[in-house]
Amino acid sequence: MVGYVLVIVVLYPAFKDSTGLDKLVGSDSTVAALLGVTGSLTSPTGWLNANIYANFLPLVIFLMTIGYGASTIAGQAEGGTLSLITTLPLTRRRIVGEKLAVMGPLTVPVGAATLAAVLVGQWFQLDVAIGPLIGATIGATLLGVDFGALAVLVGAWTGNRATALAVASALAAASYLIGSLAATVQWMHPLRFLSLFYWSVADGQLTTGPTAGSLLVLIVVALAASAAVVAFNRLDVPLQHQRTSPNYADRYPHLRPRNRHSSTAFRTAIADYKLGLRLLRDDDIDGDLHRGFRSPVLEPMNGVAVLAPAHTRPEVGADSVSMVGDRSLQHEDGARPAPVIVHRAEDSTRLKGHHSHTKLAPPHPDDLRTEIHRGQQFHRDTLRRRQRLIAHPALLIQARPTAPAKPGSSPRRARPGWRHGHELSTSASPLARRDQRSVSAHLYEDGVLVFLFVLPGSW
Amino acid sequence: MNPPVVVAEGISRRFGNHQGIEQVSFEIAQGEIFGFLGPNGAGKSTTNRILVGLFRADAGRATVFGLDPLHNDRQVHRRVGYLPGELAPYPRLSGRQLLSRFAGVRGLTDTAYRDQLVDRFGVELDRRIRTLSKGNRQKIGIVSAFMHRPDLLILDEPTSGLDSLLQDEFAHLLRECTDHGSTVFLSSHELDEVQRLADRVAVIREGRIVVTDTVEALRQAAPRTVEFRFAHGADPGRFAALDGVRVTNASADGLSLAVTGPVAPVLAIAAELGAVDVTARRANLDELFLTYYRAPSADGHNDLPGEAADYGS
Numbered sequence: 089m090v091g092y093v094l095v096i097v098v099l100y101p102a103f104k105d106s107t108g109l110d111k112l113v114g115s116d117s118t119v120a121a122l123l124g125v126t127g128s129l130t131s132p133t134g135w136l137n138a139n140i141y142a143n144f145l146p147l148v149i150f151l152m153t154i155g156y157g158a159s160t161i162a163g164q165a166e167g168g169t170l171s172l173i174t175t176l177p178l179t180r181r182r183i184v185g186e187k188l189a190v191m192g193p194l195t196v197p198v199g200a201a202t203l204a205a206v207l208v209g210q211w212f213q214l215d216v217a218i219g220p221l222i223g224a225t226i227g228a229t230l231l232g233v234d235f236g237a238l239a240v241l242v243g244a245w246t247g248n249r250a251t252a253l254a255v256a257s258a259l260a261a262a263s264y265l266i267g268s269l270a271a272t273v274q275w276m277h278p279l280r281f282l283s284l285f286y287w288s289v290a291d292g293q294l295t296t297g298p299t300a301g302s303l304l305v306l307i308v309v310a311l312a313a314s315a316a317v318v319a320f321n322r323l324d325v326p327l328q329h330q331r332t333s334p335n336y337a338d339r340y341p342h343l344r345p346r347n348r349h350s351s352t353a354f355r356t357a358i359a360d361y362k363l364g365l366r367l368l369r370d371d372d373i374d375g376d377l378h379r380g381f382r383s384p385v386l387e388p389m390n391g392v393a394v395l396a397p398a399h400t401r402p403e404v405g406a407d408s409v410s411m412v413g414d415r416s417l418q419h420e421d422g423a424r425p426a427p428v429i430v431h432r433a434e435d436s437t438r439l440k441g442h443h444s445h446t447k448l449a450p451p452h453p454d455d456l457r458t459e460i461h462r463g464q465q466f467h468r469d470t471l472r473r474r475q476r477l478i479a480h481p482a483l484l485i486q487a488r489p490t491a492p493a494k495p496g497s498s499p500r501r502a503r504p505g506w507r508h509g510h511e512l513s514t515s516a517s518p519l520a521r522r523d524q525r526s527v528s529a530h531l532y533e534d535g536v537l538v539f540l541f542v543l544p545g546s547w
Numbered sequence: 548m549n550p551p552v553v554v555a556e557g558i559s560r561r562f563g564n565h566q567g568i569e570q571v572s573f574e575i576a577q578g579e580i581f582g583f584l585g586p587n588g589a590g591k592s593t594t595n596r597i598l599v600g601l602f603r604a605d606a607g608r609a610t611v612f613g614l615d616p617l618h619n620d621r622q623v624h625r626r627v628g629y630l631p632g633e634l635a636p637y638p639r640l641s642g643r644q645l646l647s648r649f650a651g652v653r654g655l656t657d658t659a660y661r662d663q664l665v666d667r668f669g670v671e672l673d674r675r676i677r678t679l680s681k682g683n684r685q686k687i688g689i690v691s692a693f694m695h696r697p698d699l700l701i702l703d704e705p706t707s708g709l710d711s712l713l714q715d716e717f718a719h720l721l722r723e724c725t726d727h728g729s730t731v732f733l734s735s736h737e738l739d740e741v742q743r744l745a746d747r748v749a750v751i752r753e754g755r756i757v758v759t760d761t762v763e764a765l766r767q768a769a770p771r772t773v774e775f776r777f778a779h780g781a782d783p784g785r786f787a788a789l790d791g792v793r794v795t796n797a798s799a800d801g802l803s804l805a806v807t808g809p810v811a812p813v814l815a816i817a818a819e820l821g822a823v824d825v826t827a828r829r830a831n832l833d834e835l836f837l838t839y840y841r842a843p844s845a846d847g848h849n850d851l852p853g854e855a856a857d858y859g860s
Binding site for chain 2: 171175177180
């Protein structure tokens with residue numbers, strides 16, 4: 089931001105006497121107005137207005153305030169964090185108040201930095217009166233806070249972050265167009281009072297200083313803020329994206345909540361598909377392991393703990409425990425599933441009682457693309473943290489090698505055979521030598537998703 | 548006797564076309580562990596959230612400590628420890644930062660009890676929350692719900708993600724709290740958990756409470772399976788005519804009955820018909836709850852649970 093402003097400021101002497109520029113603007117004032125230019129482009133204030141104050145500065149501030157405003161209540165409500173905060177002994181008024189107040193520290197540095205950079209212009213023949221300059225900077229900042237508060241308001245009203253973003257941005261864009269075009273487009277002229285841009289930066293504030301109109305901008309802040317309080321008071325702080333527990337659903341499949349309104353096969357398919365994808369989320373690792381009918385015992389394989397199927401599981405009292413080697417998986421921090429692809433089960437006798445995962449029927453390839461990207465990202469993370477992979481041989485034994493190891497190539501370069509789960513897990517970062525694309529390509533082409541459980545390599 | 552800590556009087560909440568909960572009523576006495584049992588989507592979390600003031604109720608009235616949790620949220624929240632079902636703390640903070648901020652908001656200066664909880668559950672405090680596994684995140688949630696020794700604990704699936712040792716530890720913790728006079732509202736879909744921890748249970752299905760009773764009474768009401776073998780066959784109709792008896796299977800030489808309530812009348816008829824063998828299986832709560840869950844709800848009426856509850860009380 090500061091860099092951009094400095095460039096604009098330093099460039100001013102070069103354009104100062106360019107009458108061509110003024111002619112260009114003068115010949116078609118509507119086009120100029122569209123770009124936020126009113127009046128002369130070569131005067132100091134005209135230059136600053138056209139390049140910074142009428143467009144760039146508000147835009148940068150909007151990015152911060154609207155983005156923050158939309159995520160602070162609606163975003164946190166969607167994420168579930170808000171329910172923790174709302175149940176603290178704080179009034180909702182105070183919660184919104186603090187969230188709105190953060191808008192100040194968020195925007196003031198931008199305004200101050202811009203102001204400082206413009207003041208450097210004193211040495212580049214960019215003489216502007218300091219009073220109006222400060223006034224216009226405050227105006228632009230408040231303008232951003234306005235729309236940020238609006239985003240908070242819409243977010244608190246709807247609980248929906250996307251809506252908050254869209255409404256606030258759309259109104260900001262409309263406000264910009266009206267504010268800048270009103271000066272030249274006849275029919276828009278009366279509308280200019282509707283535009284907050286007009287009241288903060290587009291009415292020659294750089295030349296004349298902020299007028300009483302700027303007060304209006306402030307009032308809007310106050311109104312939007314108090315409306316946001318009211319809205320938040322009546323908001324149902326929602327549940328985080330609701331999921332059915334795989335554990336429960338599998339133990340009592342017939343008890344899955346029936347939705348009277350979605351009995352069509354299509355909707356059921358979507359629901360199942362979503363359930364399948366949700367199993368990829370790290371949160372589900374525990375639920376997955378606790379599945380009633382599956383035997384989730386992990387046993388060492390070649391000295392490396394492997395999630396393996398077994399027929400019994402240790403029991404403590406009436407409860408069974410999932411194990412990695414000799415310890416509980418839940419004691420392993422950062423355990424996460426990684427999606428890889430294997431072929432369909434061809435030899436089910438080797439599955440040793442493992443029930444193939446019906447939820448993991450492959451969805452349409454197109455739908456998988458995002459999952460593939462996520463998987464790739466995850467693999468990269470794995471490499472970075474030097475974590476250890478623990479494979480589920482029940483599933484890995486179905487896998488075919490991604491490519492035959494070329495004779496003569498060094499063992500380090502050879503692709504580990506997918507046929508053997510333990511090979512995959514014996515080296516500290518086996519995926520280092522694995523072509524990420526080949527993994528995802530398989531995922532893309534056909535087959536079933538498999539979970540690898542990744543644990544910190546601390547054995 | 549102290550007034551009830553939580554009172555729900557016919558609270559209903561609808562989400563668009565979707566029925567959230569309807570006419571949910573119960574009372575929780577001080578020092579009680581009240582289990583709230585139901586399948587996913589039955590309305591457990593919705594009820595939780597109304598009690599803790601996150602949701603409004605469309606109809607009915609919920610009071611906590613005699614206060615409206617929406618309008619007196621500060622007073623209520625000060626005395627409540629809430630553990631949401633889907634715990635989503637600030638991912639970038641460490642557990643220590645999060646807990647100390649929450650403690651700050653609650654005006655909690657004495658961290659001895661908090662440290663004790665951290666110790667008991669082996670909470671990982673110094674890593675960012677987003678790097679923690681679900682179980683470890685849940686532990687932080689538990690500490691934040693319990694650390695201010697609240698008078699009422701509203702817990703939504705509190706032990707999800709915990710291993711069985713910690714589940715035991717959690718059970719101890721709950722008992723300690725109730726011994727100190729705290730009250731617990733425990734939502735869960737796990738029958739085992741509720742059965743083990745709760746004094747009283749309400750079963751909710753599709754937004755309606757189908758039964759509220761003590762665990763012991765429910766156990767008595769659970770259907771027993773009684774099987775008879777007859778030398779010359781028998782007419783199942785005679786058993787079916789009895790109250791609380793359902794014929795689940797009838798073959799040429801035997802009958803299977805699900806019996807709720809006293810078995811004497813059943814035995815009398817069986818004796819009369821000349822039974823040659825009898826097998827009776829212990830009452831199974833699992834079965835009972837499956838019956839509750841399964842029962843049809845076309846117009847909100849189902850006779851089974853009511854019947855069972857009558858026998859139990």
